[in-house]
Amino acid sequence: MRIRSARALPVAVAVAATVTGSLSWAPTASAQSTDPTPSSSTSSTPRNAAEADTGGVTILKKDPGGDVLAGASFTLFDTAGQQAASGKTDAQGQLAFKDLAPGVYRLKEISSGSTLHDTVDDQDVIVTPGTDTPLTIVDPFKAASVLLNAKDDKTGKLLAGSTVNIGSGDKTILTLTTGSDGTARGKLPINSRTGSDFWVKQVKAPAGYDIYNPSKEFKAKPGDPVTVTVTNTKSATTPPPTQKPTDNPTEKPSDKPSPHKPSKDEDVPAPSASGTPTSDETASSTAAPTPTGSLAHTGADATPWLIGGAGALIAAGGGALVVTRRRRTDDSTNDGSAEN
Secondary structure (H helix, E strand, O other): OHHHHHHHHHHHHHHHHHHHOOOOOOOOOOOOOOOOOHHHHHOOOOOOOOOOOOEEEEEEEEOOOOOEOOOOEEEEEOOOOOEEEEEEOOOOOEEEEEEEOOEEEEEEEEEOOOOOEOOOOOEEEEEOOOOEEEEEEEOOEOOEEEEEEEEEOOOOOEOOOOEEEEEEOOEEEEEEEOOOOOEEEEEEOOOOOOOEEEEEEEEEOOOOEOOOOOOEEEEEOOOOEEEEEEEEOEOOOOOOOOOOOOOOOOOOOOOOOOOOOOOOOOOOOOOOOOOOOOHHHHHHHHOOOOOOOOOOOOHHHHHHHHHHHHHHHHHHHHHHHHHHHHHHHHHHHHHHHHHO
8 A cells, every 4th residue: 555655646746737837846947047146155045945045125215304205216236237126216215126136236326306315326235035135225415516706895806816614503514715717616515405504704815805804604405506705805005105215316426626716704815006926826826735625636636736827827927017018118208308
């Protein structure tokens, strides 16, 4: 009896296989792989075991405020760079990838599904057999773009070299310096749907301008462009002197001594009636001139000698003229007495 039942068992199995179909008994094709996977090399569970040998990934999508985000698009890539799965989060911000072969995958967020939120960087995901790996992904709010202008407060001219700090609370977030066009650009992180409050303070003024001491406050919303303008006043300059110095002296010094001219109070010797020079005139004409200064000896030193010599000649000429007149007088007298 035992032998028959043993012999009949294969027949019963064969009949059951014929009725129910071979798929319910044979292992699935996806469970078998020609390439070894990380799980197959480390798992001791046989291939024909009832335990599942695939895994999955579940994603929960939120923003920094804790609100779930629907419509975020994700794609999963295998180690060969091939797309393994893709999808979008539902109204609860959830997305599930099932029936994945164990291994390391690359998760990429294609779109946040929101005009206020940005995407996150790519990240690696490890899939293990029989487990759904949970991931909570928080999308940041889109940064606000800020444009800094530095201007002259009178003319409105854009100024280069203006450095400002931009921050929130007691923390400096961004430092900008205007370039040759008088502008600078940067990005400001936003942590709320309604926007964030910031302050701007100038720490270095453009050359030739006073620093703008007060700090300005402004608000920026996710993804919005914001323009911040800082005005500067020109530095005060030293007033010019009331009288400008001149290079030309008021009096020009003379290298040549001027001849002495007697004043009204000085006594001028009168020439004698006989035409003969007086003793004072003779002494003045023969005495050596007294130097009046310490100038170097030049041709001007001969002037007093020339003047003295001219005076002596004039005096001699006058004396000769007197003698001639006397002779004429004597001759006329003699002629008269002779006629008598």
